[in-house]
Amino acid sequence: MLEHILRFMTLGTVIVGSIAIYAAVHTNNRRLGADIFLRYSDRISDLRRSLPISALVEQEDSCNVEKTPEERRAAQEVIYSIFELYELKVYGFLPHAIWKIREPDIEALLSLPFFQHELATFENRFARHPRFARWLDQVRRSKAHSSSLTRY
Numbered sequence: 001m002l003e004h005i006l007r008f009m010t011l012g013t014v015i016v017g018s019i020a021i022y023a024a025v026h027t028n029n030r031r032l033g034a035d036i037f038l039r040y041s042d043r044i045s046d047l048r049r050s051l052p053i054s055a056l057v058e059q060e061d062s063c064n065v066e067k068t069p070e071e072r073r074a075a076q077e078v079i080y081s082i083f084e085l086y087e088l089k090v091y092g093f094l095p096h097a098i099w100k101i102r103e104p105d106i107e108a109l110l111s112l113p114f115f116q117h118e119l120a121t122f123e124n125r126f127a128r129h130p131r132f133a134r135w136l137d138q139v140r141r142s143k144a145h146s147s148s149l150t151r152y
Helices: 003-047 060-064 069-090 098-113 113-119 129-151
Strands: none
Touching: 003 069, 060 098, 069 098, 069 113, 069 129, 098 113, 098 129, 113 129
């Protein structure tokens, strides 16, 4: 009888330990994903602050303003940071739920004429990353679709 109780207690300890390990790993993964996301968000925000106000408006003529090399570089750094963040999501380093928090804002930023112009200038650079290229194309099409709806 005592032997059965000890076996049951051992089994219970193993089960509780396994649950604790799973919970710790799950919590750590969520925390790591949130930390990655926050660092990239800070990086993108810092870069956005270095852009002129005209870059962040939806008017088509905003991309006709002459851009300085620093402004173009900042816009390209924003795009590359978004690419890196997207790839982290694709490979599971960033949980999908965390990505969904800012995806609409990222799509809106990339849909701005200033960024669309920069995306067009180095579109071929993402040819080796077809998922990201498809996502960019989807963002572009959804912007074109929404702008055509607002005309009517």
